[in-house]
Amino acid sequence: MSLEIEIGFTLNGRPVKVRVPPTMTAVSMLREKFDLTGGKLACGEGECGACTVKIDNRTINSCLMFAVDCDGREVQTIEGLGSVKGLEIMQQAFVEHGAIQCGYCMPGMIMQARYVVDQNAGNEHKVTRDDIARGLEGNVCRCSGYTKVVDAVAAVVLEEAST
Amino acid sequence: MSSIELKTGEKKSGGINKVFSKKTVIGTRVTKPDAPDKATGKTIYINDMVLPRMLYGKILHTDRVHARIISIDTSAAKALPGVHVVLTGEDIPLLKFGTMRDNVPLKAGKVRCIRDEVAAVAAETEQIAAEAIALIKVEYEDLPAVFSPTEALQEGAPVVQEDHPDNRSLAYKFSHGDVAAAEADSDIVLEHEFVVPYVTHCCMGPGCAIADFDSAGKLTIYSQTQYPYNYKMDLAPAIGIHPGDIRVIQPPVGGAFGSKLDVYPFEPICALLSKASGRPVKLTFSREEEFINSPTRQPAEFKIKSGVNKDGTLTFRSVDCLMNNGAYTSWGPTTPIIQMRTFTGHFRVPAVEYNGLAAYTNSVYAGSFRGYGNVQATYVTASVMDMLAEEVGMDPIAFRLKNAQDPGEVTPQGSKLDDCKLKECIEIAAQKTDFLSKHETYAGLCKQPGRIKRGIGIATSIHNAGGAKIHKSDGCGSILKLDDYARATLITGASEIGQGIDAVLTQIVMDELGIPKADVTIVNNDTALGPWDVGVHASRTTFVAGNAALQAARAARKQILDAASKQSNVSAEEMDLRQGHVVQADNGVSIVKLDKLLRQMHFADEPELVMVSEYFEPDSELEDRNHVGNLSATWAHGAYVAEVEVDTETGEVKVTKITAVQDVGRVINRLGIEGQMEGGISVSLGYALSEELLIQDGKVLNPNFRDYKVPTAPETPEIELHFVESDCKASPLGSKGIAELPAIIPAPAIANAVYNAIGIRFFAPPLTPEKVARAIHGATTQ
Secondary structure (H helix, E strand, O other): OOOOEEEEEEEOOEEEEEEEOOOOEHHHHHHHOOOOOOOOOOOOOOOOOOOEEEEOOEEEEHHHOEHHHHOOOEEEOHHHOOEOOEOOHHHHHHHHOOOOOOOOOHHHHHHHHHHHHHHOOOOHHHOOHHHHHHHOOOOOOOOOOOHHHHHHHHHHHHHHHOO | OOOOOOOOOOOOOOOOOOEOOOOOOOOOOOOOOOHHHHHHOOOOOHHHOOOOOOEEEEEEEOOOOOEEEEEEEOHHHHHOOOEEEEEEHHHOOOOOEOOOOOEOOOOOOEEOOOOOEEEEEEEOOHHHHHHHHHOOEEEEEEOOOOOOHHHHOOOOOOOOOOOOOOOEEEEEEEEEOOHHHHHHHOOEEEEEEEEEOOOEOOOOOOOEEEEEEOOOOOEEEEEOOOOHHHHHHHHHHHHOOOHHHEEEEOOOOOOOOOOOOOOOOHHHHHHHHHHHHOOOEEEEOOHHHHHHHOOEOOOEEEEEEEEEOOOOOEEEEEEEEEEEEEOOOOOHHHOHHHHHHHHHOOEOOOEEEEEEEEEEOOOOOEOOOOOOOHHHHHHHHHHHHHHHHHHHOOOHHHHHHHHEOOOOEEOOOOOEEOOOOHHHHHHHHHHHHOHHHHHHHHHHHOOOOOOEEEEEEEEEEEEEOOOOOOOOOOOEEEEEEEOOOOOEEEEEOOOOOOOOHHHHHHHHHHHHHOOOHHHEEEEOOEOOOOOOEOOOOOOOHHHHHHHHHHHHHHHHHHHHHHHHHHHOOOOHHHEEEEOOEEEEOOOOEEEEEHHHHHHHHHOOOOOOOOEEEEEEOOOOOOOOOOOOOOOOOOEEEEEEEEEEEEEOOOOOEEEEEEEEEEEEEOOOOHHHHHHHHHHHHHHHHHHHHOOOOOEEOOEEOOOOOOOOOOOOHHHOOEEEEEEEEOOOOOOOOOOOOOOOHHHHOHHHHHHHHHHHHHOOOOOOOOOOHHHHHHHHHOOOOO
């Protein structure tokens, strides 16, 4: 077997250690080494956003990141957004607003949506639908036509502004 | 279980005297049952699946567009550790498949287009499979190639398929009335040419199949197919086995939109690799492979001649449609079947003819794509209608209303427009958008100074909304059972590809049986379990599968109420099922809890289970040889208005609003219907403004999301939806098919709005900034 490197990082709140080839991407590591198949390898070149995960405090196309670069970081995937008890508010909003059809892009879309709203924490009342749409422009969806996606995110903005 | 009374004939129980009011869920907003798992990343799509002992398949596609294969050297690939099987076209029998039986899984002798599969590998990892593919050496002798259908039809053109030396593939001819006489009598005759491009589905889940042969030679294939029962028939000849020996399992898929309505070579190749290796084999496309190898929408060149009298009456229409067949024939060149209906119907055209022809070339080939030929036809007809209106000095609304068909009319091709709502759709669309006033204002500002020009445009169309009888059967089967806890399972032939039939069928069962959403399970992913269905296409699923489910639910309901009636002094007609109870219909008082009744029925001296099967076949006709027949049990119309802003410096077109008015029969799931319409509009937005798969000399120039631009959230306009409900007698459920018109009508409405804004007509979508800017700063048409 070719060279592998051991890395350690926090994955969905828990410390992990794993050996990965230096050329392995983060999305492949998450899918193949941890069975976290929520994030998809749908283009492999950072154009569609289906592999979006959160690394430390920002979202990233995990197909463009080497797995070894996760070393020492905090990684959150769609599987770590909710809890065993239920759906996180953004996930719930996507369900209730009918944003999800085939759903293939949705783990990435929801991670990005959560990030967009978090970025505006405290300023929710200033967030417009255009702001939300611009925040999601790196995430391609071929089913929904985006209207219900933006509806869902706008509803979360409103709800979090009132709490 | 101690509280359960097994005695029959009991009239009272714990929940006694409770009152339940009538609540229908039809027409409400019901979320998709599979959405929570999709939102949390739990759903295992076919692309996520791993089976024990599974190998990974990979295909060597040719890099030539037309060439003789001199030799293929697979020795180095076979010697690579971890490789189990290497196959070429020489290793397998000639297995012809496809609409015209002109395709084979692995090509032998020659390659005809850039997609051609010359060898395939099954190996222990994806990486080893890719390394093995790189080790295969193919020697070719290039042949003269032809890429344009016009050139392909000329004498002496290179022959693409030896069985078709004239390069002619499918042809269509329809004629009604005396077109020549009508032309001679017309006050005005206009001729136009349109060219519509290759566009591709861009399913977010790239192509994938997992094939697994058992020891008895039977195949289980995990497939993205959206027509599983026909798929068995179409796949069998490509593998050389009996269709009955194929079991199709449909895991969740990342989109389909018509692209999975045929068998493509990678699927039989995957099966042949499994057969040869004795292992399950998974074959997945990369995004680049997906762009190059998956089917496209059918490109075409149209010549249309139209006649109109000075009073605004259409007199005749003559259409020539020349299609690039590509090297093999999938569903693309069959799309005239639907396309013709729009040219010949929805506006009254007394004399009309259509000639369609597909020519083999060394280009890529097209399949079906949401809208099925009507996307192209509607772009043409809706553009022409505006030009004719202007020619006779009428506004686009009045001109359309003058020529729109009425309820009860039968089109020249035999489409029965019993409950036609076209005029109503046009009137609502005009009124809701203040169309006429804006149209006049914008036209007046068109030649005034100013960088940003506004425009408004309308388009209309007709589409099959009660299935489309392209097979002898267009039906769907349903099996419904209830268990001892009043949990219902509906086993349906209808596939779920994201469109939301799971929610619709759940609602129908809930409504008829008076049980909650959580107590309904839909099973629809295995041909060994499910009854026949013709697949997700032709906007047919809610119509056909919905009515099949309704029949089954009504049969189960009857059985339940008859049993309840036997035990009480209330007749079945006076009872209803509400919120898990059998109740008296007039006052809602509970007679017995449903689960209790079901146990009583089950454990009685003469036991009975509630398990029913029903089949719904729409009242529609196959076309005759002259393309006449009521192909769909019902038809639906729509009128869409687009409002745009054109930046006259950059050529950028921004769609600010789409107002969609559509006859939907009856709304079943409001959330689902909105989602289908918004999603369809987005597909049409791409067709109008940004999407084109660029093919040069048979090669795909932009096989990635960077260069093939699908709409994203910021380009999405405001969308206003208006549902026109009609009395659709062909549908006991009341629903009509809805999901294709939204992908059909917006593009020409946008093009008409752009004309209103800048006075330039575009005969070849997409209206990219480059194309629009060139038109503004150069010629007047593009």
